[in-house]
Amino acid sequence: MKKIKNINSLNSWLNYLEYINNSAFLDIDGIKLAAKRLNLLKPKEFVFIVSGTNGKGTTCRIMEILLIKSGYRVGVYSSPHFLNYIERVRIQGNVLTEEQHVNSFKEIYKLCKDIKLTYFEFSTLSALKLFKTSNLDVLILEVGVGGRLDATNIIDADISIITSIAIDHTNLLGSNREKISTEKAGIFRPGKIAIVGEADAPNVISIIAKKNQTKLLEVNKDWNFIQQNNKWSLYDTYGMLNFLPIPHVPLSNAATALVALRAARFKIPKEHIYKNLSEINLPGRFQTICFSPRIILDVAHNPHAANYLSFQLKNLPNKGMVHALIGMLKDKDIEGTLIALSSQIDYWYCVTLDCPRGCKAEHFRLYLKNADIFSNIKDAWQTILLNVKSHDTILVCGSFITVTEIMKLMSINTIFNT
Numbered sequence: 001m002k003k004i005k006n007i008n009s010l011n012s013w014l015n016y017l018e019y020i021n022n023s024a025f026l027d028i029d030g031i032k033l034a035a036k037r038l039n040l041l042k043p044k045e046f047v048f049i050v051s052g053t054n055g056k057g058t059t060c061r062i063m064e065i066l067l068i069k070s071g072y073r074v075g076v077y078s079s080p081h082f083l084n085y086i087e088r089v090r091i092q093g094n095v096l097t098e099e100q101h102v103n104s105f106k107e108i109y110k111l112c113k114d115i116k117l118t119y120f121e122f123s124t125l126s127a128l129k130l131f132k133t134s135n136l137d138v139l140i141l142e143v144g145v146g147g148r149l150d151a152t153n154i155i156d157a158d159i160s161i162i163t164s165i166a167i168d169h170t171n172l173l174g175s176n177r178e179k180i181s182t183e184k185a186g187i188f189r190p191g192k193i194a195i196v197g198e199a200d201a202p203n204v205i206s207i208i209a210k211k212n213q214t215k216l217l218e219v220n221k222d223w224n225f226i227q228q229n230n231k232w233s234l235y236d237t238y239g240m241l242n243f244l245p246i247p248h249v250p251l252s253n254a255a256t257a258l259v260a261l262r263a264a265r266f267k268i269p270k271e272h273i274y275k276n277l278s279e280i281n282l283p284g285r286f287q288t289i290c291f292s293p294r295i296i297l298d299v300a301h302n303p304h305a306a307n308y309l310s311f312q313l314k315n316l317p318n319k320g321m322v323h324a325l326i327g328m329l330k331d332k333d334i335e336g337t338l339i340a341l342s343s344q345i346d347y348w349y350c351v352t353l354d355c356p357r358g359c360k361a362e363h364f365r366l367y368l369k370n371a372d373i374f375s376n377i378k379d380a381w382q383t384i385l386l387n388v389k390s391h392d393t394i395l396v397c398g399s400f401i402t403v404t405e406i407m408k409l410m411s412i413n414t415i416f417n418t
Contacts, residue, residue, distance in 0.1 A: 010098040013105045014085055017119040031121040031151050034112040040128040045075070045136045047155055048260060051143040051184045052163030054305045055197070055253040059163050060140045061282045062249065062257035067138055068093055069272045075134060077127040077152070078142040079120070082283055082404045089127045091134050104129050120144050124151040138266075146173045148186020160187040160194040160214070161260050163253060165201060166304035171331065178202045188214040193263050197256030217263060225255040238262050241270070245278035249285060250308060284403045286312055289412055294319065294393045297403045297412075301332055306340035309397065313344040320392035323384050327351040327377060327402040330359040337398070338367045345395070347387070348372070349380040353401050377405040 006012040035041045048063060050056045057078050067074045073092060081087035086095045104126040117125070124144075131139055141152040146169065147162075162184050165177055173180045181201065185208040188194045194209055196218045209216035217223060223236035232251060234241040236259050247254045254277060261268050281287065284299040286309065294316075300309040313322065324345045328334050348371035350364035361373035374380035384394055396406045406412075 007106060008102060010085060010102050013102060017122050020117065020119070020122075028121075028149050028151060028154055030115050030117055031125065032154050034108070034115045034117060034121075034125055035128065035154050037111055037115075038108065038125060038129060040125065040132065041154060043128070043131065043139055043155060045131070045139045046264065047139045047141065047157040048159050048161060048264070049141045049143060049147075049152055049155065049157035049187050050161045050163065051147040051150075051187050052161070052197070053166040053168050053180070053302065054300075054308075055163035055250055055256075056142045058249045058253040058282055058285055059161060059197075059257045059260075060142050062247075062254055062277070062280055063140055063261055064090070064093065065276055065280050066257070066261060066268050066272060067266065069276055070266065070268045072137040072266065073135060074138045074140065075127075075131040075136045076140045076142070077124065077131075079123070079144055080400050082400065082407055085123075088123060089130055091131070091136070096130060100130065101126065118151075121151045124154075128155070143184075143187065145169050146180075146183035146186070148183045150187075153187055156189050156192075157187065158192055159260055159264055160189065160192065161256060162187075162194070162196045162198060162201070162205070163256055164304060165198045165205075166302060168302045168304075168332070178204050181205050182208065185209070188212045190214065193217060195256060195260045195263060197252050197259075199252075217259060219252070219255070223255075223259050225251065227251060234258055236262060241273065245274060247277050248279075248281050254280075283407075283412075284400065289410065292390045293388045296393065296395050297406060298395065298397045299400050299403050300341075300397050301328060301337065301399050303333055303336035303340045306337045306397075309395075310341050310344050313341075313393075313395065316393065318391065320389060321346040322393045322395060323347045323349065323388055324395045324397065325349045325351065325377070325380050325384060325402070325406070326364070326396075326398040327353040327361075327405075328359045328398040329353065329355075329357040329401075330363070331357060332359075332399075334359060334363065335367050338364070341397070342368070346370070349374060349384055351375075351377050351380045351402070353377075353399060355401060358401075377402065378409065381406065381409055 064076050076090040143150045173183045181204050190213045193215045225234045231243045287297045289295050300306045350361045350371050351374045352361040
C-alpha cells in the first residue's frame with residue numbers, strides 16, 4: 001500500500017484515499033467485513049437511508065433541520081462535497097474538525113488495512129465511526145450511487161427513501177428505469193417502511209417491496225401533496241398539513257421528507273414546520289449568491305434535474321438575458337440536459353472540465369448554436385462578467401465540479417451550519 005507521508009494531515013489522507021480508489025464496480029463485501037470488525041453494522045440510532053437520482057441531499061437537509069429544531073440529536077452523511085471534505089459529515093448541523101476526521105481515518109486504517117476499500121467506502125466507515133461516539137438520536141445516510149451495492153447500504157435502515165428515478169450512472173445501474181429502480185430498491189428492508197417520492201415509479205418497486213415484506217408508501221397512492229397559489233398541503237396516512245409555506249427547494253422533496261418524518265413517528269411540532277420550511281436551503285441547489293447581476297449556482301447534471309431547473313428559470317422575475325456557464329462529465333446525458341435547458345438560455349459559455357471524465361467544450365457545439373467554448377472555467381467566467389449587464393442572470397450548472405470552481409473564484413462559503 002502507498003505510504004502516507006503525513007498521518008496528521010487530512011489532505012494526505014484524502015490523497016491516499018484517491019490512490020486506493022480503483023474500484024470499477026460496486027461491491028460491498030469488503031466494507032461489510034470492515035464494518036463488522038469496527039462494530040459499526042448496528043447503530044443504536046434511528047436510521048434513514050435516502051436514495052434517488054436527484055433530490056437526495058435536499059431531502060436529507062429538510063429532515064435534518066426539522067429534527068434538530070424539534071430537539072433531536074442528528075447526524076448526516078452526504079456526498080459529494082464542494083470545497084472541503086469535512087462538509088460530508090454533519091452533527092447537529094455542524095461540520096467536524098479536520099483533526100477528528102484524521103483520527104477516525106487512523107483507527108480505521110489500523111484495524112482494516114488488509115481490506116481493500118474505495119474512497120467512498122473508507123469515508124462511509126469514518127462517518128459511521130464518528131457518529132457512534134456522538135450520542136445521537138437519528139442518522140441520515142445519503143446513498144452515493146444506486147442503493148443495493150452502495151456503501152451506505154451495509155446498515156439496516158429503519159426507513160428507506162427513494163426521492164426520484166431517472167436515467168443516470170447507466171454504466172453502474174443499468175440503461176433503463178426498471179433496472180435503475182431495482183438497484184435503488186435494494187435499500188428496502190423486511191418489516192420496515194419505504195417512502196417513494198417518484199410520481200411515475202416503475203412497477204418493479206412495488207414488486208420488490210412485496211417480496212421483501214416492506215411497507216411501501218408511494219406518492220399519488222398512499223400520500224400526496226398539492227400547491228395552492230403561494231401555499232401547499234400534504235395528505236398522508238396520519239392526516240393533513242394545510243397552508244404550508246412554499247420552500248426554496250423542490251416541493252416533491254419537501255413532501256417526501258415530511259412523509260418520512262411522520263411515518264417514523266417523530267414528534268415534529270407543526271409550528272417548527274411552518275417556521276423553518278421556507279428557510280431551508282442547500283449549497284449549489286438553485287443557490288442565488290448575487291443579485292446585480294443575479295448569479296445562480298445549480299449542480300443539475302442530468303435531464304431530470306435540468307427540467308426542474310428550466311422550470312425555475314422560467315418563473316424568475318426580471319431575469320434579463322440569461323448567460324449559462326456549463327461544464328459536464330462526458331458520461332452524462334449531455335444532449336438531454338442541454339435540450340431541457342435551452343429554451344431558457346440566451347448565451348452559452350461551455351468549458352472543458354479539468355478531470356479525466358471531463359467533457360471537451362467543443363462537444364457542446366454538436367447541440368448548441370449560440371455557444372462560445374473555453375478551455376477552462378476561469379476564462380469563461382471572466383468573459384461572462386465582461387458581457388453581462390447588471391439586470392441579467394448568470395447560471396452556473398452541469399456538474400458539482402463546475403459549481404465548485406466558481407465557488408472558489410468567488411470565495412463562497414459552503415458550510416451551512418444550523
